[in-house]
Amino acid sequence: MGYQSWHKCINTDLVDSYKQEQELLKALAVNDKKAIERIYADNYSLIQNLILNNSGTEEDAKDIFQEAVIILYEKSKSDSFELSCQIKTYIYSVSRRLWLKRLQYNRRYEAEIASLVEIVPVEEDMEEHDKRSLQFGMMEKAMSSIGEPCKSLLEAYYINKKSMQEIAENFGYTNADNAKNQKYKCLLRLKKLFFAQYKNGN
Amino acid sequence: MDDISLLDAAERYLRGEMTEEERILFEELRKNNADVDQLVVEHHFFLDEMNRHANIKNLRSTFHDTHIALLKEGSIREIPTGKARRIYLWTRYKRTIAVAASIAGVTALLFSGMVTVLTPKADKNQVEVLGRKLDILEKNQNHTNSELRDVKHKIEIPGTPAKFGGTGFLIDAKGFLVTNAHVVKNASRVTVQNRTGLELNAKTIFVDDSLDIAILKIDDSLFKALNTLPYAIKKSSNDLAEPIYTLGYPRDEIVYGEGYLSAKTGFNGDTLTCQISVAANPGNSGGPVLNKNGEVIGILSTRQVAAEGVVFAINSKNIFRALDQMKRTDTTYQNIKLPGNSAMKSMERVQQVKKVQECVYMVKGY
Incomplete structure (x- = not known):
C-alpha cells in the first residue's frame, strides 16, 4: 500500500x-x-x-x-x-x-x-493518535486538578523547560533546592493523579 | 532514601545528569531492588508523557501564533462563519438552490392547480347543486302550495249558475254522496246532477277539511233510490301499479279516464292520499277512483299543475274515517252503510262503467 x-x-x-x-x-x-x-x-x-x-x-x-x-x-x-x-x-x-x-x-x-x-x-496512525490523545487528556486533567502553585511550577519546568534557578526566582523560593523539593512534591501528586486515571483507563 | 530523593535520582538518571559513579551505583540499585526498577520504568514513561504533553502544548501555541501571523500576512484567509459564510454557501449552492426552488415552485403550482381544478370543483358543484335543489324545492313547495290552492278552486266547474262544481258518487244507495270538502266549501246551496241531466237538491251533512271529504245527502223527491251500489269501498291499502279508472264531470258530460296507481303517498309524502296517473281536469274533483275489481280505492282530489299526469286521490279508507266521525257527532245518520262487496269483479270495464256512471253525480255549489 x-x-x-x-x-x-x-x-x-x-x-x-x-x-x-x-x-x-x-x-x-x-x-x-x-x-x-x-x-x-x-x-x-x-x-x-x-x-x-x-x-x-x-x-x-x-x-x-x-x-x-x-x-x-x-x-x-x-x-x-x-x-x-x-x-x-x-x-x-x-x-x-x-x-x-x-x-x-x-x-x-x-x-x-x-x-x-x-x-x-491513515487508519493505523489514527488509532495510535486516539490512544495518545486519550493520554494527553489524562495529563491535562491531572494537571488541572493539582492546583496552584504546582501547576505553574511543573509547567515552567517540564513544558517551558525553565531551569530550577529561574523558577526559584519567579516563584519566590529562597533557593533552587527549595524549588526543586517543591517541584518533586508536586510531581508525586501529579503522577498519582495521572496513574489513577491511566490504570482505570486501561 | 525517601520518595523525593529517589524521584530526583531517577529523573537525573533518565536525563543523563548523573555522574559516572552515581550512574553505576544507581544501576546497581535498580538491579537489586525491583521497586526502584519499577519506579524508573514508570518515571521514564511519565516523563515521556509529560514531554509529549509539553511538546503538543507548545505546538498548539505555535499553531495559534502561526495562524494569526499567516492571516496577517494573507497567506491564508479566514472565511468567517455567520453572514459571510451564508454568502459563501449561497454562491456555492445558488445553482442547486435555484433548481430546487424552481422544482418546488412548479410542484407547488401544479399541486395547488390540481387542488383548485379538481377537488373543490366537485365539492362546490355538489354544494351549489344542493343549494339550488333546496331553493328549487322551496320554490316548488311554495309554487305547488299556491297551485294546490288554485287547483282546489279550479277543479270546480265554473258553471253559469253554479259558483263551484265537482263530482260526487254514492256511498249508500239511499242517497248519500261523498265528494271533496273543497267542492262544497263556501256553497250556500248544493245540488247534484245525474248523467241524464236531472238536477237534485242536496245538503251537506258533513265536512272534514283536513281529510278534504264532504258527505252530501240528496234531499229531493225526484231521487229514486237504488237497490244496491255496484261497487265496494275498499278499506285495505292498494298496490302500486294497480290499474285504475275514474269517472267525473270535468264538463257537462261524464268523462272516463284510466291510469295506474303511481305512488302510495300523495303530495310531499301525504299518507292520506295516493298518487295516481290519470288524465284529470277541473271538475274531476270528488270523483271515484276504482280498480279493476270495481272497488273504490279513492276520491280524486287534486292534481299537480307543474307536472303532467300527477293526480292525487284521497285513500278510500278515509271515507270510513269520515263516516265514523260523522256518526259520532251526528246521530241522525247512523244507518249509513258503506258497500263492502263489489258486484263487478269479473265484469268487463265497459260494463263496469255503465253501472258506475249511474252512481256518479255532478256536484254544484251556489
Whole structure:
C-alpha cells in the first residue's frame, strides 16, 4: 500500500520536492517554527475548503487542520518514521478521517465525504493518535486538578523547560533546592493523579 | 532514601545528569531492588508523557501564533462563519438552490392547480347543486302550495249558475254522496246532477277539511233510490301499479279516464292520499277512483299543475274515517252503510262503467 501511494507521489512530484518534504518533516519533529509556518501556509486552505464544504465552520477547520498536523508531528517524531506520500495528501487524508469521525459523533452525517483529492489510508496512525490523545487528556486533567502553585511550577519546568534557578526566582523560593523539593512534591501528586486515571483507563 | 530523593535520582538518571559513579551505583540499585526498577520504568514513561504533553502544548501555541501571523500576512484567509459564510454557501449552492426552488415552485403550482381544478370543483358543484335543489324545492313547495290552492278552486266547474262544481258518487244507495270538502266549501246551496241531466237538491251533512271529504245527502223527491251500489269501498291499502279508472264531470258530460296507481303517498309524502296517473281536469274533483275489481280505492282530489299526469286521490279508507266521525257527532245518520262487496269483479270495464256512471253525480255549489 505504502509503495503504491508513494509511487503515485513520484508520478506527480519531483525527487527534489520529496527531499524537501523529508527535511521539512525533520524540522517539524523538533518543533521548528519555520517548518510549522511552511506546512501551515501550504496546506491550510485545502483543509479549510474540505471542512467548510462539508457543513463545518472556520473554527472546525482550524481544529481539524491543527489536529492533523499534530498527527503528522507525532509520526515524524516516531522511530519508525516513514511518510509514503506527499505531506499534503497525508494531511488531507487525516483531516478527512477526523472530520468524518466528528460528523458521525455528532450524528449529523452518515454519508461519505466526496473527495476529488487523492487520499491514503491513515487508519493505523489514527488509532495510535486516539490512544495518545486519550493520554494527553489524562495529563491535562491531572494537571488541572493539582492546583496552584504546582501547576505553574511543573509547567515552567517540564513544558517551558525553565531551569530550577529561574523558577526559584519567579516563584519566590529562597533557593533552587527549595524549588526543586517543591517541584518533586508536586510531581508525586501529579503522577498519582495521572496513574489513577491511566490504570482505570486501561 | 525517601520518595523525593529517589524521584530526583531517577529523573537525573533518565536525563543523563548523573555522574559516572552515581550512574553505576544507581544501576546497581535498580538491579537489586525491583521497586526502584519499577519506579524508573514508570518515571521514564511519565516523563515521556509529560514531554509529549509539553511538546503538543507548545505546538498548539505555535499553531495559534502561526495562524494569526499567516492571516496577517494573507497567506491564508479566514472565511468567517455567520453572514459571510451564508454568502459563501449561497454562491456555492445558488445553482442547486435555484433548481430546487424552481422544482418546488412548479410542484407547488401544479399541486395547488390540481387542488383548485379538481377537488373543490366537485365539492362546490355538489354544494351549489344542493343549494339550488333546496331553493328549487322551496320554490316548488311554495309554487305547488299556491297551485294546490288554485287547483282546489279550479277543479270546480265554473258553471253559469253554479259558483263551484265537482263530482260526487254514492256511498249508500239511499242517497248519500261523498265528494271533496273543497267542492262544497263556501256553497250556500248544493245540488247534484245525474248523467241524464236531472238536477237534485242536496245538503251537506258533513265536512272534514283536513281529510278534504264532504258527505252530501240528496234531499229531493225526484231521487229514486237504488237497490244496491255496484261497487265496494275498499278499506285495505292498494298496490302500486294497480290499474285504475275514474269517472267525473270535468264538463257537462261524464268523462272516463284510466291510469295506474303511481305512488302510495300523495303530495310531499301525504299518507292520506295516493298518487295516481290519470288524465284529470277541473271538475274531476270528488270523483271515484276504482280498480279493476270495481272497488273504490279513492276520491280524486287534486292534481299537480307543474307536472303532467300527477293526480292525487284521497285513500278510500278515509271515507270510513269520515263516516265514523260523522256518526259520532251526528246521530241522525247512523244507518249509513258503506258497500263492502263489489258486484263487478269479473265484469268487463265497459260494463263496469255503465253501472258506475249511474252512481256518479255532478256536484254544484251556489
